[in-house]
Amino acid sequence: MAVTIKDVALRAKVSITTVSHVLNKTRFVSETSQQSVLAAVEALNYLPNAVARSLKGKNTKSLGMLVTTTLNPFYAEVVKAVEMYCYREGYNLVLCNTDGDFEKTDSYLKMLAQKRIDGVIIMCTEYDDNTVNTISSQNSLPMVVMDWGPIDQHLDRIQDNSFQGGYLATQYLLANGHTAIGYIGGPLDKLPALNRFNGFSKAMAEAKLDIQPHWVIESDFQSEGGRSAMAQILGLGQLPTAIFVANDMMALGVMCEAQKSGLKIPDQLSIIGYDNISFSAHFSPPLTTINQPKDRLARIAVNTLIERLRENRQLGRIHLIEPDLVVRDSVARLR
Structure with a gap:
């Protein structure tokens, strides 16, 4: 037979109302009564009826x-x-x-x-x-x-602030002497992807550098999408010196495909990601990235x-x- 709130009240020698106030923290109850109720709850292994409490208290926690x-x-x-x-x-x-x-x-x-x-x-x-x-x-x-x-x-x-993140990533590449910069991003009908690309575009414009359309790939935020996008860039022959990849999962795919082709990162191709997922620090080499807290x-x-x-x-x-x-x-x- 299930233990009820009445059983708790009887064992604690308090009213049912007092038990309710202790469990729901809805009114001040003396320290002695609180301890009695909590001891009874533990002794009887009482589990409050969540549905009943939600109907009465209008919340389910x-x-x-x-x-x-x-x-x-x-x-x-x-x-x-x-x-x-x-x-x-x-x-x-x-x-x-x-x-x-x-x-x-x-x-x-x-x-x-x-x-x-x-x-x-x-x-x-x-x-x-x-x-x-x-x-x-x-x-x-x-x-x-x-x-x-x-x-x-x-x-x-x-x-x-994805716009600022895209801007920061591109600025860092520019500050390190890169001018031939590619971009691999997510679907541009999604606001974060669009904002990251716009941040990239602003930094390039401020540096008075043209964006090369053949180095701009719209992908899917997945590692396989990054791998496919990198294969597409490799097929062009002429490569950028750096690529801003708009999330770390795609960056993983980009790095795998680039290294598979024989490119050394960062000696022959620099990569910067976005998100700072926990294992980006364990990529080979560890990934420079934009951190989302x-x-x-x-x-x-x-x-x-x-x-x-x-x-x-x-x-x-x-x-x-x-x-x-x-x-x-x-x-x-x-x-």
Whole structure:
């Protein structure tokens, strides 16, 4: 037979109301009573009915998160940090891996709203803006969108300053004497990819250097996409001295393909990446890259969502996170 809150109250010799206040932290209870209740909970191995508590208290202490794929180390590192901050705040995390599937993402969003999740963190590109906006407004479901996503006054947004990141990466190559610079990026219909390319373009324009169209490849943010893009550049014959690759996963593919062809990095080809995923420091050679502070990104996302829940705030806010340069060994200085 399941242990009930009444059993806890009887063992602790307090009222059911007192047990409820101790467990939900809704009212001051004397230290003696708190200890009695907590001792009874432990002795009886009492597990509060989460559904009943959510119906009464209008919260489930659970947050949802939509992520494109946890196979990408960047997403995996952010998810790990989000889960840690949720746990610290007493929230469970319901993770939905969308695999880049539009219909799957749409279905997950509706499911999370129906399951009375307190709020949602969105870190994926594939969804219907109308679904997001409808769920956010009609269900009063707080949402935080990381980098990608719709612009809506009800949504909190956390954005990496991708334009500045692209600018920093290109400036570093220029400062090291490179003028023949290629670019391998993500799909330009995605805002972060477009911003990184625009940052690259600005730095090149300021240096009064023309961008060579045959050295600019639009890829898919995956390692195989990087490998394919590098093979395409190798097929041209004339190579740049450096390539800005707009994420570390593609940079891994670029480096593998370049080294397979016999090129030495950075002696014959310099590479700079973007994201600073944990194992980029262990590439051969270690990758110079633009750092997205993933722990800070996660902390702001969780805190923003919880603050909104506590304040019952309706209008969204925008948080801009500035990237920084991590110098390692994949960029050579030209004389």
